Amino acid sequence: MSIENDFSFEIRIPTDNQLKFIQGIWSAESQGTISRWFQGDGCSGMLFILSGSVQLEGRDFDESILMLPHSNHANAIKFAPQTIVAGIRFQPSVSFSLFGEHIGAPTVYRDNRSLPSLSTLMGNLKRIQNEHINRINLIEAWASSATQGQDSTPLFHVLQSISFHAPLDQTLTHSNISQRQLERQCRQRVGMTLKEYQRVLRVNEGVRLLKSNIDMDLAEAAFELGFSDQAHMTREFKRIAKITPGKLQRVVLSRESRKVS
Numbered sequence: 599m600s601i602e603n604d605f606s607f608e609i610r611i612p613t614d615n616q617l618k619f620i621q622g623i624w625s626a627e628s629q630g631t632i633s634r635w636f637q638g639d640g641c642s643g644m645l646f647i648l649s650g651s652v653q654l655e656g657r658d659f660d661e662s663i664l665m666l667p668h669s670n671h672a673n674a675i676k677f678a679p680q681t682i683v684a685g686i687r688f689q690p691s692v693s694f695s696l697f698g699e700h701i702g703a704p705t706v707y708r709d710n711r712s713l714p715s716l717s718t719l720m721g722n723l724k725r726i727q728n729e730h731i732n733r734i735n736l737i738e739a740w741a742s743s744a745t746q747g748q749d750s751t752p753l754f755h756v757l758q759s760i761s762f763h764a765p766l767d768q769t770l771t772h773s774n775i776s777q778r779q780l781e782r783q784c785r786q787r788v789g790m791t792l793k794e795y796q797r798v799l800r801v802n803e804g805v806r807l808l809k810s811n812i813d814m815d816l817a818e819a820a821f822e823l824g825f826s827d828q829a830h831m832t833r834e835f836k837r838i839a840k841i842t843p844g845k846l847q848r849v850v851l852s853r854e855s856r857k858v859s
Contacts, residue, residue: 605629608730608734620687624687625683626683628678628679629680632677640669641669641688642669642690647664648684648720657704666701667702671837752775756773760799761796762800770792798838803823805839805846812847
């Protein structure tokens with residue numbers, strides 16, 4: 599569990615068959631006004647606001663279930679004091695199968711006959727006090743039931759197999775439907791093209807690389823990640839991660855220095 603500046607956070611990454619459908623499940627509590635970033639990862643999710651309020655994309659939301667869109671860039675989230683939230687991140691295209699629609703912006707969930715247990719889940723989550731692990735357990739149990747029997751569509755398999763460094767055409771040759779069909783399904787279910795999704799993956803890998811190698815030469819990083827040059831990498835970081843590679847290294851270095859002191 600991470601505890602920092604009146605903010606506590608815990609996340610669980612599935613290790614079994616659920617990893618095909620779920621990227622992570624988390625819980626957080628804020629005692630003061632705290633801002634954090636959701637990394638653009640091409641995934642979608644749900645946010646359970648159990649008390650207090652949050653601000654997303656310039657809009658304020660109080661106690662509710664929010665359906666979150668697939669993200670092709672980082673987004674800031676601001677927690678009001680005394681806010682308790684929990685959330686789940688779905689792998690790409692999974693939320694479309696669950697809700698039957700593409701979510702284009704943070705949207706308050708209304709009762710849906712296909713997912714009648716969500717209101718019950720919300721009520722159970724609100725009854726838990728100061729227990730990250732119990733909230734995560736509840737959401738994990740719900741997700742296991744909700745994704746049971748989910749169809750693995752051709753698009754689902756393609757998105758799972760796309761790599762940031764492999765040519766996209768090479769990946770698509772293994773699909774049993776045409777690239778045109780895959781592109782149409784990707785725009786419909788994920789809200790972006792396959793190429794844009796691959797760009798998001800490349801920047802995410804870059805963020806991980808630079809966080810773990812804060813002294814790495816940026817030209818070397820650009821080459822390793824498959825960018826045409828350092829300037830190309832910087833443009834993509836600014837567009838998707840909302841931070842330059844150099845500033846990211848400085849932020850991580852500053853945090854590490856505070857831990858040591």
